[in-house]
Amino acid sequence: MANKLIFMTGATGVLGQDLIKELLETTDADIAILARAKNRKSHDERVRKILKSIGLDAHMGKRIRVVEGDVTQHKFGITKENLAFLEKEAKVFYHIAALTALNGTEKECQQINVGGTQHALELAWDLRKKGKLERFVYFSTAFVAGSVWQHCSKEDELPEKPKFANYYESSKYQAESRVRESMAKGLPVTIIRPSIVVGHSETGEVSDFNVIYPFFKLFAHGAISKLPTHVENTFNIVPIDFVIKATATIVKNPKSINKTFHLVSPHPPSIGMLLKLAKDEYPKVPSIEVMDIKDFQKTKLNAQEQMVFTIMEPYLGYLNGDLTFDMSNTREILRGTKVLLPKTDYKFLKTMIHYAVKAGYLVI
Numbered sequence: 001m002a003n004k005l006i007f008m009t010g011a012t013g014v015l016g017q018d019l020i021k022e023l024l025e026t027t028d029a030d031i032a033i034l035a036r037a038k039n040r041k042s043h044d045e046r047v048r049k050i051l052k053s054i055g056l057d058a059h060m061g062k063r064i065r066v067v068e069g070d071v072t073q074h075k076f077g078i079t080k081e082n083l084a085f086l087e088k089e090a091k092v093f094y095h096i097a098a099l100t101a102l103n104g105t106e107k108e109c110q111q112i113n114v115g116g117t118q119h120a121l122e123l124a125w126d127l128r129k130k131g132k133l134e135r136f137v138y139f140s141t142a143f144v145a146g147s148v149w150q151h152c153s154k155e156d157e158l159p160e161k162p163k164f165a166n167y168y169e170s171s172k173y174q175a176e177s178r179v180r181e182s183m184a185k186g187l188p189v190t191i192i193r194p195s196i197v198v199g200h201s202e203t204g205e206v207s208d209f210n211v212i213y214p215f216f217k218l219f220a221h222g223a224i225s226k227l228p229t230h231v232e233n234t235f236n237i238v239p240i241d242f243v244i245k246a247t248a249t250i251v252k253n254p255k256s257i258n259k260t261f262h263l264v265s266p267h268p269p270s271i272g273m274l275l276k277l278a279k280d281e282y283p284k285v286p287s288i289e290v291m292d293i294k295d296f297q298k299t300k301l302n303a304q305e306q307m308v309f310t311i312m313e314p315y316l317g318y319l320n321g322d323l324t325f326d327m328s329n330t331r332e333i334l335r336g337t338k339v340l341l342p343k344t345d346y347k348f349l350k351t352m353i354h355y356a357v358k359a360g361y362l363v364i
């Protein structure tokens with residue numbers, strides 16, 4: 001491999017797949033992908049299949065090399081030969097892998113999100129000291145500040161006393177804290193904090209329906225009858241193409257070293273807008289009663305609704321818009337570039353839901 005080498009974890013996930021595509025199309029970099037064997041498929045087979053589905057398999061063995069590994073292992077369990085290759089070649093290290101399930105257990109989130117990031121940092125220091133690593137790019141989340149309190153989260157810091165809704169948020173907070181410690185000790189770091197990533201701004205397309213989509217499913221399939229929120233409350237979603245284009249633009253700019261970027265919607269949609277969309281476009285979706293949290297009593301729900309509510313609980317912070325985000329670094333670095341801040345209006349919401357219906361994820 002003769003070009004600049006990017007090493008990436010999480011490339012088989014929703015954001016990783018689109019970022020690989022973007023980097024292959026807009027740079028001349030080669031990419032080493034960390035992947036694990038899963039569901040009786042080897043690491044190599046899995047990556048080949050994904051690349052084929054996005055029309056990029058011709059790059060296998062040319063611009064793309066697959067490195068077997070698991071982030072829960074020390075140095076990801078990478079072979080000596082591959083470690084030597086990364087030491088010799090890697091210039092940029094994107095750590096994207098994480099457990100993104102909002103209902104993940106404490107143990108899983110600790111192992112993958114905190115332990116995985118610790119292992120990534122140890123490896124990054126090695127690649128920096130023994131090799132040519134210029135940058136560690138870390139995918140955090142805007143919800144490191146905790147989704148269940150009224151707070152405006154700043155980009156270049158973490159709040160001292162956040163209030164978390166789930167182990168995903170708390171583990172990502174701990175992971176980002178460790179990244180910040182390394183940054184303070186001299187590792188050149190860029191931290192990307194998206195809010196809730198959803199489909200493409202123009203088509204609604206997305207490779208998997210994770211994070212917020214299971215909530216849309218419960219809603220669209222009539223499993224929820226009452227929701228503790230207000231119609232004017234917002235939920236911060238962000239189209240995937242904005243996150244990908246913004247990330248690539250930010251990383252290219254040397255001014256992004258040792259900075260954090262909120263990739264979020266400046267004007268998030270409201271719960272009322274979502275309910276109106278359902279009423280206007282999908283009249284068969286049963287209506288939901290929106291009620292103040294003070295009047296909401298879980299015990300008044302029937303047994304099935306209580307079960308559904310337990311699944312829903314980790315989402316409630318995301319639907320109440322109490323956590324808001326400063327975007328000063330993002331606005332500044334994207335000013336004058338072709339990457340515009342995303343619009344998440346009624347039209348976009350409609351496109352996003354239509355795609356999930358067309359793809360058969362939502363049956364309404």
Ligand SMILES: NC(=O)c1ccc[n+]([C@@H]2O[C@H](COP(=O)([O-])OP(=O)(O)OC[C@H]3O[C@@H](n4cnc5c(N)ncnc54)[C@H](OP(=O)(O)O)[C@@H]3O)[C@@H](O)[C@H]2O)c1
Nearest residue numbers: 010012013014015070071096097098100139141194196197
């Ligand atoms: N999607 C969002 O709404 C959102 C919002 C804010 C921040 N983020 C952050 O952005 C990043 C990517 O999110 P995503 O939505 O693309 O996630 P995703 O679709 O759930 O993909 C997760 C990725 O992590 C990998 N991974 C998980 N455990 C691993 C392990 N033990 N060893 C190696 N790889 C492992 C997965 O590999 P396998 O294919 O082998 O499972 C997959 O490539 C995450 O850090 C997430 O916290 C996402």
